[in-house]
Amino acid sequence: MAKRSRRVQAMRDKADALGTVDLAKAVNELKGVESDLPKGVKPCKFDQTVEIAVRLGIDPRQADQLVRGSIVLPHGIGKAQRVIVFAKGDAAAAAEAAGADAVGDKELADRILKEGWLDFDVAIASPDMMGVVGPLGRVLGPRGLMPSPRAGTVTQDVAGAVKEYKAGKVEFRNDSSGNVHCVVGKMSFDAEKLIENIDALLQHINSLKPNAQKGVYVRHVALSSTMGPGISVAV
Template identity: 45%
Template sequence: MPKHSRRFTNILQKLDKSLLYSPEEAINLLKNFSSVKFVETLEVHIALGLDPKYADQQLRSTVILPKGSGKVVRVAVITQGEKLNEATLAGADVVGSDDLIQQILEGNLNFDKLIATPDFMLLIAKLGRVLGPRGLMPSPKSGTVTNDLKNAISEFKSGKLEYKVDRTGILHVPIGKLTFDTDDLLLNLQALQDSIDKNRPSGSKGKYWKSLYLSSTMGPGIPVDVSLLRDIKTV
């Protein structure tokens, strides 16, 4: 059985395990609990009524967080010709063609998001064994295979993120830094909720949202009343 630190144990004693908290209460509690020397990330953990082993119950999509993620996102672009200059002007941190593909194969992954133009789809297939396990493989569904480089780069740098359920049907999504205003974090949470609802898989049956927990990087998971999500009020 894992042992908790004294700090973590003291925090757990301040939580009422019999309660489901409102989103605002949970965020404010995590803010008050935070005592580490770095800025923690607010994380959302959502158990959905999905069994991902069935093709029609898989959930993978993207969401643009209206208040951003608080993370500096390094974007790499694989393209050619005039698109190389377009990607650079749009703010890409790393730009290349076959040379960048070779660098990635050699293990140089100095980026957080990789975008490719459709004409490189066949060539980037060889990167699957390197990028796949890290969730960095470009795909049209995630918006990382596109000719609209300017818009794609802008969205990912300003807070667009990809999410998907794990093998147990649970989503784990970071939605901002704990230093954000509570209302800003609530807006990001609302955006995620709307995206999850709009992208509900066709094979989903019965109760879709089963449970929701909010936590910080070094904080406890706080259970949230899912029915209160749609009642979030922000200024």
């Protein structure tokens, strides 16, 4: 196992000493985790992303226990998302007016398939474009970028979807171990804004509890930053 740097080890020690704390304390401790580092250890200089990890008591092998959704966080995620749209005619014009970074149909699909272009964060499609978008599944699917009705990225209202993602909408889905990971903001956010974003996300995940799931649904929650350790949050 690779040896941890002094900075990483110092922050890990601080996080471990906390144990499990309530959300407000977890956010405040996360924002202050790089303070009081050992002499000579410098804090991170960029605005780190804050992410939450939620371990669910689901069986991810069962199709009726999968958890997937999207939500517009109250305060966004502190990042301008790059959004592309597969549409034509009036829908294409509406998507452009809404601020989409790229709009097209077959030529846009060819750019992805033939040129390997993936310089975007979200892909949206109108339903009539799925014949064009379908072949992109092998490229976009593994990256979590494939348009999906369930995520709201296959829709007649492509302009509305563009506006939502530009405003801070995020998607999430459980992984093969039943964990959900989602960005909830930036370290530069006020603690109150981070707490409100996290509360909104956790409430939404709770609302998606599968009927087939038995026992404890939310088993563990951890909050972390790009370069920082995870802090255990009481559930």
